[in-house]
Amino acid sequence: MATFNVHVTIENKPGISDPEGETILNDLVLKGTHSAISKIKTAKMLKFTIKEKDKKSAKTKVQEICDELRIYNPMVSKVIIDVFDA
Amino acid sequence: MKVGVIVFPGSNCDRDMYHVLTDVFKLDAEYFWHEKGLPKNIDAVILPGGFSYGDRLRSGAIAAHSPIISDVRKMAEKGIPILGVCNGFQILVEAGLLPGALLKNTSLNFMCKWTNLIVENNNTPFTNKLKLHQQIPIPIANGEGRYYVDNETLKKLKKKNQIVFRYSEVVNGSTDRIAGVCNEDGNVVGMMPHPERATESEINPIDNKPSSLIFESLIKTIGVKN
Numbered sequence: 001m002a003t004f005n006v007h008v009t010i011e012n013k014p015g016i017s018d019p020e021g022e023t024i025l026n027d028l029v030l031k032g033t034h035s036a037i038s039k040i041k042t043a044k045m046l047k048f049t050i051k052e053k054d055k056k057s058a059k060t061k062v063q064e065i066c067d068e069l070r071i072y073n074p075m076v077s078k079v080i081i082d083v084f085d086a
Numbered sequence: 087m088k089v090g091v092i093v094f095p096g097s098n099c100d101r102d103m104y105h106v107l108t109d110v111f112k113l114d115a116e117y118f119w120h121e122k123g124l125p126k127n128i129d130a131v132i133l134p135g136g137f138s139y140g141d142r143l144r145s146g147a148i149a150a151h152s153p154i155i156s157d158v159r160k161m162a163e164k165g166i167p168i169l170g171v172c173n174g175f176q177i178l179v180e181a182g183l184l185p186g187a188l189l190k191n192t193s194l195n196f197m198c199k200w201t202n203l204i205v206e207n208n209n210t211p212f213t214n215k216l217k218l219h220q221q222i223p224i225p226i227a228n229g230e231g232r233y234y235v236d237n238e239t240l241k242k243l244k245k246k247n248q249i250v251f252r253y254s255e256v257v258n259g260s261t262d263r264i265a266g267v268c269n270e271d272g273n274v275v276g277m278m279p280h281p282e283r284a285t286e287s288e289i290n291p292i293d294n295k296p297s298s299l300i301f302e303s304l305i306k307t308i309g310v311k312n
Contacts, residue, residue, distance in 0.1 A: 016234065017259070019192050070147065070180065076187040076234055 001051045003086035004058040008079050010072045011043035018042055046071070055083045087310045089115045090128045092158070092174075094149045099135035099171065099282060106282040107132075111301045113310060120152035129308040130167040130211070131158055133174025135227070135280060145188060145230040146176030155181050167211035167307055168274045172228055175266070175276030184267055184276045185243065186235040192259030196229040200292065201279060202254040203265055207247050210272045211307035215299045221254065222300075223292035224279040226265075231278040233260040233267070246270050251277055 012018050018041055025040040048065075052058035059081050066072060072079050089107050093100045100117065107115040118124055124131065138149035149155075155177075162168055162183055170178040178184045191197055203222040205213055216222070235243060240261060243249050251266035266277030284290045284297035 016189075017192070019190065019194055019259075023194070069151065070182075071143070073144070073147075073180070073187045075185070075236065075239070076189060 001053055003049060003051050004055060005084045005086050006048040006050055006058055006062045007082045007084070008046040008048060008062060008066060008071065009043050009082075010046070010077050010079055011041055012076060013078050016076045049086060055085075059083050087114060087129045087308050088127060089113050089130045089132060089304075089308075090118050090124055091115055091132050091134060092120060092154055093117050093134075094120045094136065094138035094152060094173075094177070096138040096140055096149075097134050097136035097173070099173075099280065102280075103132055103134045103171070103282045106285055106301065110285055110298075111305060113301075113305070118154060120149065120154045122154060124154060124157040124161065128161065128166070130169070130304055131161055133158075133168070133170040133177050134282075135172030135174060138173055138177060141230070144180075146173060146178075146180040149173075149177045150180035150182075159183065162269065162274050165271060165273045167304060169212055169304075170274075170276040171280055171282065172226075172231075172278055175278055176230065178274060178276045183274050184269060185239050185248075186233055186261075186267065188230050188278070189232040189234050189259075190230050191228070191232050196227075197231065197258060198225070198227045200225050201257050201265070203251045203279060204254050205250070206252055207250045207268065207272070209247070210250055210268050210275050210303075212275045212300050212303050213250060215303040215306055216296065220296060220299075222251070222279075222281075222284075222296035223290065224281060224284045224297055226257065226279045227283075228278055231260070232258045233264045233278070235261050235264075243267060247272075250275055251279070 021042045107113045
């Protein structure tokens with residue numbers, strides 16, 4: 001068994017408005033000189049530390065936890081799971 | 087006849103609800119802590135407003151896994167009237183007892199103001215004494231009150247008459263101005279505005295009668311002589 005850090009990013013599905021991201025873009029970033037930026041999305045990240053045999057099973061396990069405990073509301077959100085060596 | 091008021095860590099409208107049930111409408115009510123079960127002789131259940139678990143993760147998401155929710159689920163299946171107000175609505179949604187999601191208001195602000203509701207379904211245990219399209223002056227107090235459903239679910243809600251209340255005007259960006267919905271059977275109702283803050287003339291500067299009819303509907307449903 002090895003230890004992995006699993007980052008779970010909870011973000012809005014496409015089409016769900018993100019007023020916080022829009023405000024950061026329009027009222028902060030674009031008011032500076034950063035006109036190359038076209039979109040900012042906010043998200044929430046949970047960092048799990050988990051013992052599993054490999055990266056694949058660590059990812060599967062965390063995905064199962066997210067689904068079972070409704071860590072995200074599937075009506076509006078999706079999760080992106082990234083696994084790193086601890 | 088007994089109404090159960092569930093108390094979660096962080097509930098803060100439980101006492102207002104209990105006061106309205108007992109002092110205003112003379113109902114027999116009892117508090118139930120979320121870690122315990124509900125007795126079988128409960129005739130209606132109310133999940134009050136507040137900030138259960140400090141809105142951690144997102145409003146209602148953690149309380150939706152409290153032990154008492156499995157009993158609420160059983161009672162919902164039996165057809166017992168269940169009302170979720172504000173955070174109670176968020177908990178019912180997160181528990182999957184009502185469809186949709188409650189997102190941050192478009193303004194990103196906590197909104198505390200009087201709104202005007204329109205009754206869209208007067209066949210629920212909490213609206214059967216109201217007239218269809220009757221208006222209800224009522225306050226909201228929430229940060230995550232923007233009701234969202236996708237188009238497919240919205241069509242289903244309309245078809246099955248699950249939209250119970252709409253705001254009379256755009257308040258917070260809710261899909262189709264929805265302020266309250268029910269399950270397919272109609273016995274589980276959730277609403278963001280606070281009827282317990284609107285039933286007494288002393289604290290309702292507009293008209294306390296329409297909000298009172300929400301509780302009088304419950305009395306009619308569970309058969310209590312008032």
